[in-house]
Amino acid sequence: MKITISGHHVKITDAIQQAIESKFAKVAKHFPDLMRIDSVITVEPNTQKLEVTTQYEGQQISVRAAGKELYAAIAQAAKKLEAALKHRKGQLSKKLHQKYLVEQSDAFQAS
Numbered sequence: 001m002k003i004t005i006s007g008h009h010v011k012i013t014d015a016i017q018q019a020i021e022s023k024f025a026k027v028a029k030h031f032p033d034l035m036r037i038d039s040v041i042t043v044e045p046n047t048q049k050l051e052v053t054t055q056y057e058g059q060q061i062s063v064r065a066a067g068k069e070l071y072a073a074i075a076q077a078a079k080k081l082e083a084a085l086k087h088r089k090g091q092l093s094k095k096l097h098q099k100y101l102v103e104q105s106d107a108f109q110a111s
Helices: 014-030 072-094 105-108
Strands: 002-008 036-044 045-054 059-067
Touching: 002 014, 002 105, 014 072, 036 059, 036 072, 045 072
Parallel strands: 002 036
Antiparallel strands: 036 045, 045 059
16 A cells, blocks of 8 residues: 655654554554555644545545644544555445346236
8 A cells, every 4th residue: 555645834744644644554454455645734723633634445545634734634634544445345345245136027926
């Protein structure tokens, strides 16, 4: 899985990169179909924001987390992403379990 990290008003240090990769590697273990995760870190006064976007089963999934500390926002975003992916996986499996009714036409009932 490829993780791209970009920053807005922040320099991406090795510690930040390592924290993001370790948190999202756990998510990738549960969802091996993930090929790519894009993350954008934004620093504003008194707020650190992280937006994570990925494609899963043909659907774009995006989550956002914010906090005073960046590492807390990273952990929160990882939890939110895993919850969103589980929700999407549940929707897909629900569609697999739908039962279809076969209607009989009048031609078959006359026989």
